[in-house]
Amino acid sequence: MDKKKGSWESSGCEKGGISRSFANSAHMAKELFSVEEKNGRPRNFALSPLSIDLVLYMLAAGLQGSTLEQMLKFLGSESRDEILSKSQNMMDVLDTLSSNEGENDNVLCMVNGIWVDEHCPLIESSQPDESEPSYMKQPNEPSYMDQVLIKIFKCDIKSNVKFLENAIGVVDEINSWANDASKGLIKNLVPYGVLNKESGLFLANALYFKGMWDYKHKFSEDQTCEKHFYTLDGEKVSASFMTSVWKYHCKSFDTFKVLKIPYQERVHGKFSMYFFLPESQYGLPNLLEELSGHPQEDYFNLEEVKFEKLLIPKFDFSYNFDVAATLKKNRFPSMEDSKDFSKMVKIRRGVPNFATNMFQKVVIKVDEKGTEAAAVTRSDFPRSARSKRMSFVADHPFMFMIKEENSGLIFFMGSVLNPSL
Structure with a gap:
């Protein structure tokens, strides 16, 4: 910039x-x-x-x-x-x-x-x-x-x-x-x-x-399907999941995965949405604890992969x-x-x-x-150790973030615990 x-x-x-x-x-x-x-x-x-x-x-x-x-x-x-x-x-x-x-x-x-x-x-x-x-x-x-x-x-x-x-x-x-x-x-x-x-x-x-979404990372409404999402209290709810056959940038860490989906580029900005998905259905609290402690630059240095399965809920x-x-x-x-x-x-x-x-x-x-x-x-x-074909199935609570890549500014952050709400 x-x-x-x-x-x-x-x-x-x-x-x-x-x-x-x-x-x-x-x-x-x-x-x-x-x-x-x-x-x-x-x-x-x-x-x-x-x-x-x-x-x-x-x-x-x-x-x-x-x-x-x-x-x-x-x-x-x-x-x-x-x-x-x-x-x-x-x-x-x-x-x-x-x-x-x-x-x-x-x-x-x-x-x-x-x-x-x-x-x-x-x-x-x-x-x-x-x-x-x-x-x-x-x-x-x-x-x-x-x-x-x-x-x-x-x-x-x-x-x-x-x-x-x-x-x-x-x-x-x-x-x-x-x-x-x-x-x-x-x-x-x-x-x-x-x-x-x-x-x-x-x-x-x-x-x-x-x-x-960037042209190479679009989702087709025709491919959206209804599947179960598993909540922290052990319940399962029905949610609409987006899927795609495109390649995305992703990386596996010890207890979670990070996926990046870029938006269409602007003249002066490059925005992306990141999804932080715990391996465990109940892993969101531990994920938040880890990320608030000593986050690594590697979280954003991801590799392009083609998924065996990619499912992200609409919310x-x-x-x-x-x-x-x-x-x-x-x-x-x-x-x-x-x-x-x-x-x-x-x-x-x-x-x-x-x-x-x-x-x-x-x-x-x-x-x-x-x-x-x-x-x-x-x-x-x-006044007062992962396989060559990775899967990213966000069917349980996860964290998301919208970041501008050049400046590093974090515009939005949050967690989805139940996409049907």
Whole structure:
């Protein structure tokens, strides 16, 4: 990728290769599985690590004090300047990758948005104090709004929002924004009753991806068949499985296999979907544990093979979760001290604390033609030895991932525990 346009590698985020980013993403997937397991009946889940990172970087760039220190540790950065540099490079890469090539072609869209309550407005460009002698005047630091929201993240900014007086109207506006940004996949992002008199800021990122399988890796609907899928609780359900006679890139490891299916190439991007299939019907928990520990570059250095049998289930599901609660064990920052937000907004007197919420909703569809996926992440801040012929039969729980090969960015990740849901 053209480094003048912005290279993810040049930002310093990928020192050590894809492994660190992959491990962090796999760790989030493992935590989501733990949450689902505790609920008693695990369901399909998905997340967009990239969308979460975008909201966290957008937020971190405006913090200070102990909250900034916590965020820097969580994001693996040394300073706010490093956050700004990484954010700019990340957005440059996404700007290069983004396209809208037509309804039936590959599409990648990304937008950021912020809604700000009228009682804690964004700090705009500072004006020089004319009462000071010229020799005492200090160069003005660009405001958070100018430097971060506008210049780097190109945010849709909605200021002077009435969270209290017009909460229903604001919810409708945010949900309409999410619906448009996700091409209609993400509906009802924010439920009524979430915004109230304590609400101050609402940050959001929306990602939409539509990828058609590469011409040499298409699936024919005529070949799709009904077979059994075996769940973690020992049940078997009927599911529609895609199959193909094409050659694919695949590799066997000790306890699982990895399969790559490329999408049609773009001018500035090369996307692929990876399937991580445990050998055992009950192997998904151990797989997630292994991948979140010390992932290897070999996971993506695959060999082209012709399968004796290839079966992948179609799936279509949505998933939403509390990001902050899920990542709490991973030292997710506690953002409660209002003064640490004073570079971003004007804090009213008598508002000592903020309460932090962060949520994500993901929709993903995989069929014979390709993949359609969307994610919206929101963060609101209320003021308070193998044979020559290999088989890949995904008839039990597995993990998937959508990655852009040149940048190493992981756009979506998740697990299918029951494709019939």
